[in-house]
Amino acid sequence: MKRPETPTQLAITFFYYRDLAAAMTFYEDVMGLTLAIDQGWCKIYEICPGAHVGLVDEAKGMNKWAAVKPVQLCIRVEDVDAWFEYATDRKLENLSELFVNDALGIRAFVFNDPEGYQIEMQSATRAGA
Structure with missing residues (x-):
């Protein structure tokens, strides 16, 4: 059987x-994301x-939550x-320094959200990266 051909939404x-x-x-306040779907106990941004x-x-x-x-x-x-x-101005938790990864072609930094999930913000340093 083939995978369905319908597009991903x-x-x-x-x-x-x-x-x-x-x-x-x-x-909402720090990342500036918009609530797209409100399912009560699940919020999708x-x-x-x-x-x-x-x-x-x-x-x-x-x-379940895990440490x-x-x-x-x-x-x-x-x-x-x-x-x-x-x-830096917001003093986000576990904020790293800016770093460059030439092998991946990115310039990035990381920080944690309130319960410890790591977020990486990055820009490409070359086309196709």
Whole structure:
């Protein structure tokens, strides 16, 4: 049997939180994301067309909150330096220095959201990266 040929509509990565309200405040007020779908105990925010992050109340979701977060949300932006200046001003948790990875063709930095999920903001340093 072949895979269905219908187009994908959107992609959602789900993160699980003990304090959903604090996570919502961070993704709205700090990250500037817009609530796209409100499912009550699950809030889905648009990152860019087709890409979303879902914030889930761990008491009701399919998975549970865990102290170790072996996942990273990476967001490609046009001006990583402006984002770094903003992140520094906001004193975001576990903010790294700006770094360049020539092998990947990126300039980036990372920080943590309120419950420890790592977010990487990056810009491409060359075409096709």
